[in-house]
Amino acid sequence: MSIAYNLEVIHQRMAEAARKSGRSADQVRLVAVSKTKPAEAIADAFRCGQQVFGENYVQELTEKAGLLGEGIRWHFIGSLQSNKVRQIAGMVELIHSVDRISLAREIDRQWGLIGKVCDVLIQVNISQEETKSGTTTADLLDLVRQVAELPHVRIKGLMTMPPFFDDPEGARPYFRELQRLAGEVAAAGIPGVEMKELSMGMSGDFEVAIEEGATLVRVGSALFGERVYR
Known part of the structure; x- marks a missing residue:
């Protein structure tokens, strides 16, 4: 199947979920996971209307962006x-995977050097x-409070990766828990912190994630296929 066809099917599934x-369907955005996929596959998806792409490796991201x-x-x-962090400063719109204060401080430093603010999500394990990376649920509020003090970092929400399940229903409690944690953080009223985004759900379970409140779903194989795109 073509990327255009796959993209259409994914959007239909997202809208139905x-x-x-x-x-509303416009409350959920697709992040096309393009790790290991060549630049021409990304360009193809972009021509089909996909705008946001997610990368896992700094070197791969910088090469493709170039x-x-x-x-x-x-x-x-x-x-x-x-x-x-220095290599992607100012290049990315959102970092989904902030899981420790030392990383947040380096993001703050590097974005500060270019006079910009970096939007981030706190990853929860x-x-x-x-x-898997991520702060614990017990330490989440303390980490949020520390990160919120950094002038060049802005918390926009949370991210998680559940265990792998053959049945996507197995992931539902983890998605539901992230939604609950977001409510807990929001209720704390920490200045400058938003719980606008919940990044959760991948190719095998994104519909369940949407049902549980995801605003960003990270989909790779359902869009590009399991093999490297040619």
Whole structure:
């Protein structure tokens, strides 16, 4: 199937999931996960109307951004090392994966050097899996309070990655918990902090995520296919 066809099907599925949960389709945005995919696949999706692309690796992101030029909106969605932050300063619209204060401080420093503010999401490891990044639910509020004090970082919401399940229903409690945590953070009334975005849901479970309040779904294989695009 073509990227154009896949994109149309994904948007139809997103709209139906939103309708099912009493939400408007325009309340949910698609982040096209383009890691390992070549620049021509991204350009193809962009020509079909997809604007936001998510990358997991700094070197891959910088190389693709250099090839593709302006117009594409980049999100960084992978685990981010503090010593790589400088390379993407000012390049990305949103970082989904802030999970520690040391990383947030380096983002603040690098964006401060260019006189800009970086929008971020706080990643929460709800499943407590050792293989996944993210702050704990117990430490979330403290981390939010610390990050909120940084002048060049702006918290826009939360992100999580549930364990893998063959049945997407298995992920539902994790998505529901992120929605609950967002409410808890919002209720704390921390100045400058918004819980506008919930980044959750991937190719196998994004419809369930939308039903539980996702505003950003990170979809790769359902759009580009499992194999590298040719």
